[in-house]
Amino acid sequence: MSEEHGTLVKTPKQLIVVCLIALVVPVAIALLGAQLLSGSKHIDRSEPKTQVEQRIKPVGELVKYDGAPPPAPAAVVAVALVAKSGEEVYNGACVACHGAGIAGAPKTGDKALWAPRIAKGINVLYEHAIKGFNAMPAKGGQVALSDDEVKAGVDYQVAKAK
Ligand code: HEC
Structure with a gap:
């Protein structure tokens, strides 16, 4: 075999x-x-689940608030939505009319035009800017602005007229 x-x-x-x-x-x-x-x-x-969530969470969170900013921890993530400065508001919503004094808008920086308006008191100006006044549209037509932002825009223009 x-x-x-x-x-x-x-x-x-x-x-x-x-x-x-x-x-x-x-x-x-x-x-x-x-x-x-x-x-x-x-x-x-x-690894604890919370730590993982912390690590992979989105970089930003929408935090909307009116008036005073929220307390410390939330303020950190609220940065992206922090209220616009007066100058930003002005350049975004007011300069179109007030920059050149269009349609009877008091021209920014024209002290003679602004003096009688400033004499009405800042609160009247705030109210007129927020709610509208004759040909001045409420919030300059930008309803998304907060009242405080519009006030900052008024402050900006008033400061330029002093
Ligand atoms: C569409 C044009 C236009 C835009 C945009 C505009 N304004 Fe005016 N604004 C006017 C006119 C016109 C007047 C004058 C109204 C009047 O005295 O009859 C005026 C007047 C004002 C006054 C004086 C109100 C008073 O009582 O004398 C303030 C304050 C003011 N605007 C703030 C602002 C701010 C702040 C913005 C931006 C957020 C803005 N305006 C955007 C047209 C505009």
Whole structure:
């Protein structure tokens, strides 16, 4: 009886088994290796959920408020929505008319035109700027401005007329 080259694979069935092992073993090793690498080194599953949320939270949050800014922690994220300065309000909503004195608007920086208006008292000017006054539209037509922002715009113009 002659052993054919002494090979272990003698039947088609054995061949299939060997092929399967050759396929499965490397995959298993690869999976195990991946598990070892990612599982133990990169993801710390014991990390508290809140810490993870803290780390992946969006950079900004919308915080809208009227009047005084909210207390310290919220103020940090509120920066993006902080009220516009008087100059920003003026340049965005008022300069169109007041810059050149269009349609009877008192020209910014014209002391003679502003003196009688300033004499009415700042609160009257605030009210007229917020609610409108003759050809002066409420909030200069920009209803999205807060009252405080419009007041800052008034302050800006009043300061320029002094
Ligand atoms: C569409 C043009 C227009 C825009 C925009 C505009 N104004 Fe006026 N504003 C006027 C006119 C016209 C008057 C004069 C009204 C009058 O005296 O009859 C006026 C008057 C004023 C007065 C004087 C009110 C008074 O009682 O004498 C203030 C203060 C004022 N505007 C503030 C502002 C501010 C602040 C803005 C921007 C947020 C602004 N205006 C945007 C047209 C405009």
